[in-house]
Structures are given as C-alpha cells and as structure tokens.
Amino acid sequence: MNWINNVVRPKIQSFLQKRDTPENLWIKCPETGEMVFHRDLEQNQWVVPSSGCHMRISSRKRLEFFFDDGAFEMLETPEVTVDPLKFRDERRYTDRLKDAKVKTGLDDAVIVASGAVKGTKITAAVQDFAFIGGSLGMAAGEAIIAGLDHARKAGTPFVLFAASGGARMQEGILSLMQMPRTTAAIRLLKEAGLPYIVVLTNPTTGGVTASYAMLGDIHIAEPGALIGFAGPRVIEQIIREKLPEGFQRSEYLLEHGMVDMVVHRHELPETVARICSLLMSEPVITKVLEPEPQDAETTDNAPAGEKAAEEA
C-alpha cells in the first residue's frame, strides 16, 4: 500500500482510503504487525493486548479513559485570529485547517476539560496528534493557557497530555511565541501551589517538548513514546549515522533522568490521583456523579483514594 500512497495523486488517494474505511475492523499493531480486532483494542484502551504497544488515541478518547466513568465537562477555549500570516505553502493554511477540522471534529489541536479522577477534581488538556500533528499554534497555546487559568482558579491540579510534532510552522513566529506564553501561565499555577503533571505520549517533540511538556512537577511517559527535542530524522541527517535502538523512547528518557516514571495507560488515572493526593494537603474532592450534598468537612479532609473507595 505504501508505494500507492506515494505515487497516487491525492484525489484518487482519498477515494482509495474511503473504500478502505468500512473494512477497517482489523487493525495492525505498529510494533509486531499482528492484526487485532478493533473492539478488542477499544476495550483495552487501544493498547495492543499481546505486544503492549500503546497506540495513538484521539483527545476525546483520552479524556474518556482518564476521567471517572468517562464523565467530564469540556471547557471553552478562546477564539484566535485565524491564519495571521496568510500562509501558503503547497496549499493554503486555511485549507489545511478546514481539512483537519473535518477529519477530527475538533476546532484545533488542544481540548481542555475538567472532571474527577478517582474522586479528585482535575483540569486536563489534551493534544490531538490527528489535528495537524498536534502542532502548537495560537489556538493550542490559548487553550493550554485557559486550562492553566481554570486550574488555578478552581484550585485543581493541571494534567497535560502531550502529543505533538512541535510548532505549527504555518503560524511562524506566533507559534514560537506559544513557548514563553504557556511557560508564563505555568509559572502562575506553580506559584499558586498547584501540581502540574505532564503525561508524555507518542510522539512529543520540538517546541512542545522545549516548553510546557518539560516543565511539569512530575513527568509521566506512556511506554514506548517518542519524546525528544530534535526529531530522529534531523539528527540522523546531521550525524550521518544510524541512531541507537530505543533512542528517544520513554524508557530511554527514564534512564536519562528526564521523566519520573513510565506508566501503562490503564494505570494512569490511579497514578495521577495518588500523586495529586500526596502533593496537595487538601485536594478538591468532588462527587461528580452523585449530586446529593455531603458533610463538607469529611469530604475536604479525606484523602482522594479513601474518598473514591467510599463512593464505590
């Protein structure tokens, strides 16, 4: 199929792909090539059961898997000027944006939500790689800043799921400016004494790694994720030799002191909730699913884990 993708013109290509879609019930494991039934994957949160390969998931799915019972509230993200540079490469940037919107059903690469994780109230932002490579532009930057502000005002930890090829080149310098802008917003969250947890997922590279994705109090990586500043191809071109096995993968970063832990997707909610309860003297405990009032004092003082157990 690869040579067809390379040779066939885009219009014909999309036709080919369209025909493919309804038959996409079996999905190939990117690591072993094994064919897995899509329902089995969905049930296992898109981790291939036999190989443990953590496949890419949409930002929506990510939130569903992360928050208790898949329930969360989407937060509004600010509108930004579209295509400030009137950028055009082989295609118009506005056309690329339109395509990405149709393809993903998203407005841009980052969505922000709040909800409860094992009973602990958390604000989370997720980057969706399917939206122009999860690239960081003005909209994504503003969404992250809005998420950080929300966390600070609501007194919750902020969890960021990173997945990005880096800066959105079509926004030029304005994309680069998202690095200091998000960093400035993180500073305020940190000053407010609230935890900032970064979950690095496959892949996270470029300007995203070189700013908010490496400024967490805690860095968690999903197994096997590609994480780095320069992409492997760029480095290979410069040093003109093959890169070592496992270079820039989560486990490599753990070994080199850049992440605190490599955590299986299934364990993420519990791990994040535990870290928050340990870092914060009084994590905000919510009862998202049971609206009836509770004794405020016990609610506030109970550690997150216990509280969740009570509810269960």
Add this chain to the structure above:
Amino acid sequence: MRSYLEFEKPIADLEGKVQELRTMSGDDAVDVDEEIARLETKANQALKDIYSKLTPWQKTLVARHPDRPHAADYIDQLIEDFTPLAGDRKFGEDSAIVTGIGRFRGQRVAVIGQEKGHDTQSRLKHNFGMARPEGYRKAVRIMEMADRFGLAVISFVDTAGAYPGIGAEERGQAEAIARSTEACLKLGVANAALIIGEGGSGGAIAIASTNRVIMMEHSIYSVISPEGAASILWRDSARAQDAATNMKITAQDLIKLGIIDEIVEEPLGGAHRDPGTAIAKAGEALERVLGEFHGQSADAIRQQRHEKFLAIGRNL
C-alpha cells in the same frame, strides 16, 4: 578583502573598480580622483537601492554574513570590566553561549551571548553558535545569580538553533531550553534581548523571553530556518526563499505583529560594513530600554514581562 553576497554583485563590481583605480593612481601620477569619486557615489547609490528593499531571503543571508559583528564584538565594545563566567556546574562548559558579568553604561549587568565564531577554529570552539543543554543551563545559572545580586540581564541572540545531536538529546536539550525560558520569565530584574543575526527557534527564545526584545535592522527571528520550513512544508529545501517570505521573519514584519519592541537601524550596507557604528547604536537602544525599568520593583518587572507575552497575538 571584503566578502560579498550574491545579490551584492553590482556593488562588488563598482567597489572593485574603485580599488583598481586606487592602485593605479599609486603607480603613476594619472589623476583618477574624479573617476573614483564618481564610482564611489554610484556604488553608494547601488548599496542604498539594494539595501532599502532587501527580500526576506536576502536579509537571511545578511543576518548570516560571515563578517557580521557577533556577540563577542558587542561585548567588547559595550561591556566594561567584562568577566566571563564558565560552566553549568552540572556537566560541562558550552562556548556556544558566552556568559559573564560586567558594567554597561555604569550599570552592573549579566550578559548571555550566543557566539558563532569568526574563523574555522573559533567556529568549532563555539559550535557555530548552536548550544547544547549545558549552554542553556549555564544561562539559567547566570540569570539566577543576576537576580540575587540585582543585575540587569542582556542577551545577545545569534543562533541557527539549539544543537540537534545524540549527546544533546541524552542530556535533555528540550528540558534545558524550557528551563531557560522559564528562568527569563521568572527574573525580578529587567532583561532585554538584542537579536543581532539569527534568532533561531527555541534556541533563541530560551534567552529572549525578556522584558524588551530588540532586533537589528537586517536580523531575522523565526520558528524554524527557511531551509527547514522549505524541506518540511514544500518537501524541497530549494524553496527556502518562499519559506522566508511566507514565515514573516524580518524585523520589519515582526514589529508589525507586535513580537518585538524596537528595531536598531544598521549602517548602509549592513552592520558588517561598519560594526562600530552598528554596535554603538544597539548600545543606545539597550541603555534606553533597560533604563525604563530603573527603580521598578521585582514584581512590577515580572508583571510587565508576563503581560507582554500573554498579549502577543491577542490583537492581530
């Protein structure tokens, strides 16, 4: 021997002729003064014409001109009692970023400068101005010290970008850049960045997240090099000229977008034709912008910087 860029050929021709006539007039007593004067006026006019409408790609070439004054030249001319400081105290010393303390127009300052080097040997020593994590960690160390002792911080930005290599990745290039940006934003003392040549991506922003950002007239500041953008977006690095134009990387474009605060005019034909004047003008601008923060509290300085960056892009 002056080195000319390709688009400077008409100027090179004229100046070459002037040079020839000068040598001739030395030999015998032919009076060529008038001819020399005529050619010089013509050369000047050509210079004016070409430099008043440089394309973004031509500016990129000027920004990278081998004779362009580098951080070391700015430090030499502007900083008295410059005392270089070395090492990140963690792994090593990275000469791609030169740091130190000194006195600037009577004011105590810390200096962070990306240095490209001027000949093969010094270029290798400074790794062509492409810093590794140690360079950024050293910058953080210097900024934190400046904060404690109340020294303003001046950054001279001139890099194609942070170095992409195995060792740099191993030691956390991304984290080092992120921390350096964070350190800039945290400072309770005023900081200013002067982009003297190339402001290349994260490698530049790491030391340019400052209260004031100034650009030399023919410098560039960009999220990725025009060549890099061309090879990714056009899949053809030969389209670098298009990329340079599309990305809006010149000082003149960036001031309109509200990214930078000020432009320092360069001598006719670029800073490399008269480095002394270019640097002196840059010095005046730096003195003025740092002066605006005299007597301000640490909180006010931080606040200004914070608001300045958050405002970027919100009113386009």
